[in-house]
Amino acid sequence: MEIVDVRGLSCPIPVIRTKKVLDQGVSELLVLGDSSVSKENVGKLAGSSGYTVTMKVDEINNWEMEIKK
């Protein structure tokens, strides 16, 4: 599974990074982040692009999100 690490990146780079990988047609992706704003934004992007989102780790300042087609 591809991993995108968006920890410590300011808005909207987490979304751009994730989108870039999704646009390559990846069907499974793990995104690592450390702010609730990036979690909301990446989750919103995945949802609106028709992916399902599962939180593997879901702490306020540490999260891992699995994105699947």
Place this chain on the structure above:
Amino acid sequence: MNRTKWFVLITGLITGAIAVALVKLGNPPNMGFCIACFERDIAGALGLHRADTVQYLRPEIIGLVLGAMLTSLFAGEFKSRGGSATLVRFIMGVFMMIGALVFLGCPLRDVLRMAGGDYNAVVGFIGFIAGVASGVVFLKKGFNLGRAELSHSQAGGYIIPAIMIFLLVLLFTKTVFQAGGPVFFSQKGPGSMAAPLLISLAAGLLVGFMAQRSRLCLSGGIRDFILIKDNTLLLGFIGIFIGALALNLGFHYFKPGFAGQPIAHAQHLWNFLGLYLVGITATLLGGCPLRQLILSGQGDTDAGAVVVGMIVGAAFSHNMVFAASAAKAASPGVTAVAGGPGLYGQIACLVGIAIMFIIGYMFREE
């Protein structure tokens, strides 16, 4: 519309309405809230510049930071973090302020000015959109100022809130360090116009709370719409406009036109370029002046560097006359002033834009 979008919209509506209410209670016209102007007033109150018409320790700024801090502490989101090109961000803060003072307002005041009928603000708004769009081009090309790290200590995150508490103490005690000041409080001009202290502070706290929860960001609204066709933050923008417009109409403050607008000038090119500079800088920084202030309250020391940079930028702007002057109509004993930035302000604005292009180009990855 989902809950998040409603909340952003309502945050905007309330912020816009509070802004006009603050004008009714004494704040300068179309300036119920202005992050750039109020940080500039703070710079003046501390004596970093000596423009005697724009000096006041604005409680709204103090409230915004402390409101964001308290909210993020309760939400568990307060976290000291930093280390993403901090000095670069400081310099960007300096130029973001220079751009705002060439236009005469931050993006938040731009919306409030539009809601007051100031067509010059529409020109600025177009410049702002162009600036954000330019920033998006750099973001798409892989622009990145680098990763911030969570700190092992929360102490750093309390620096900006602690400074705000210090300013609040100065405000309550009206401390004068030497005869005549600092602390300076304007006796005339916009700096002398202020809503009652406790009301301003409460307004700041409330908007700080809502802006922290909703992630309200003026540049983010335009950016997300261009970048991913998401209108969530844009609803905040629209909410501020509607909230302020409704009260402006109710109080008969709405006066459409280019001429005779309060604390504004009609130099179209410089209204455009001033907010263009703010737009591109805010987009590269990841948030508008309001958002930087909120982030600085929740432990983001890089955003704190932007806030300090903006205060220093305001000092430069008034000491070196980069800031535009407001247009004034002729009246008995007063000659008319066309307003707008002088030559040095124009140069500083163009230099700022050039520097943002250099930063945007130099800090791309891949």
